[in-house]
Amino acid sequence: MPREAEVECVTIDHADRGFVVPLSEVVRFHAERPEDAGPEDAGPDAVSEDSVDGALELLDLDRLLGAEPAATRAACVLVVRPEGGPPLGFRTRGDVQLGRAPERTLFRLPSVLREAGCSGWVHGVVAGDRAPGAGDVPRIWISLLHLARSLERGA
Amino acid sequence: MLEGRDPDAPPEAAPPREARQLLVFRVEASLYALPAGLVDHVSQLGPIVPVPTAPAHFAGVIHERGRVLAVVDLAQIFGAAEARAPRGYRRLVVLELQGRSLAILAHEVPGLREIDGDQIRPSSGGDAIAAGELDDARGVVTLLDPDELLHALRSGPEARRAS
Numbered sequence: 307m308p309r310e311a312e313v314e315c316v317t318i319d320h321a322d323r324g325f326v327v328p329l330s331e332v333v334r335f336h337a338e339r340p341e342d343a344g345p346e347d348a349g350p351d352a353v354s355e356d357s358v359d360g361a362l363e364l365l366d367l368d369r370l371l372g373a374e375p376a377a378t379r380a381a382c383v384l385v386v387r388p389e390g391g392p393p394l395g396f397r398t399r400g401d402v403q404l405g406r407a408p409e410r411t412l413f414r415l416p417s418v419l420r421e422a423g424c425s426g427w428v429h430g431v432v433a434g435d436r437a438p439g440a441g442d443v444p445r446i447w448i449s450l451l452h453l454a455r456s457l458e459r460g461a
Numbered sequence: 462m463l464e465g466r467d468p469d470a471p472p473e474a475a476p477p478r479e480a481r482q483l484l485v486f487r488v489e490a491s492l493y494a495l496p497a498g499l500v501d502h503v504s505q506l507g508p509i510v511p512v513p514t515a516p517a518h519f520a521g522v523i524h525e526r527g528r529v530l531a532v533v534d535l536a537q538i539f540g541a542a543e544a545r546a547p548r549g550y551r552r553l554v555v556l557e558l559q560g561r562s563l564a565i566l567a568h569e570v571p572g573l574r575e576i577d578g579d580q581i582r583p584s585s586g587g588d589a590i591a592a593g594e595l596d597d598a599r600g601v602v603t604l605l606d607p608d609e610l611l612h613a614l615r616s617g618p619e620a621r622r623a624s
Contacts, residue, residue, distance in 0.1 A: 322511075324510075413529040414467065414468060415468070416469060416530060417468075417469050418611070419522075421615045423514075423516065424512060424513075425514040430529075431468070444524045446510060446513065
């Protein structure tokens with residue numbers, strides 16, 4: 307029996323919802339380090355001295371997603387590198403795991419939502435019995451690279 | 462980037478329905494009706510996942526019968542919702558509107574009702590989504606205009622066309 311095509315991904319789970327990012331977009335991810343946190347008055351988005359990339363701009367992913375983070379969970383930083391630009395870090399207090407999503411569990415966003423103006427970085431939905439995490443509760447399929455470009459255009 | 466499956470792929474062919482049959486459902490204290498021919502099925506409410514950047518009248522998406530459906534909160538369209546989070550809903554009315562599948566949140570679905578055309582009178586509210594009104598044992602039922610409803614979903618409640 308041929309093996310089912312799958313997509314490697316990173317899952318980010320909060321108490322009330324989950325998200326999926328293609329692993330191909332993520333340069334690396336790691337637990338937030340003290341040097342990532344920045345000064346206390348830096349606000350949700352900050353710049354830290356990253357040991358690999360030098361200055362790394364950090365954005366609060368949970369705020370951008372409208373998710374409620376678990377205050378007690380240690381933060382994780384997902385680093386992406388937009389084409390032609392500096393690396394960008396997305397900080398989250400969600401539960402970050404590696405996963406594999408069968409292609410048949412990937413759905414584009416319903417057209418009525420696209421027509422209503424949902425942002426392009428909200429790419430679709432991952433759902434089905436073999437989706438990462440399983441169950442009937444879909445995860446939202448997002449593109450961090452697309453989100454980075456959107457933020458750059460909006461800046 | 463993979464394109465993914467088309468969430469709007471048509472379901473299995475449904476048997477033809479009577480043109481003058483309406484499906485009546487309740488949202489908050491208001492009764493609404495849609496032509497039964499547009500209704501694919503009614504189901505129990507499952508877990509809804511909110512979608513970032515979606516307008517407030519979309520409660521999120523749901524995975525049902527191998528499809529992903531946008532879930533609509535009509536109370537947000539008609540301005541009856543006090544809070545952003547939908548509360549107390551128990552049913553989903555799943556529709557096909559111009560080739561688009563979507564689900565409307567309902568507190569209750571009394572069921573199908575056969576009507577004659579002369580039972581429908583013009584809507585008293587002057588709202589383009591309301592194609593008319595009819596009396597029911599439970600109260601006044603607002604008959605929704607499917608095309609105007611789809612327009613409102615795409616454009617937002619503030620862009621609704623006045624009749």
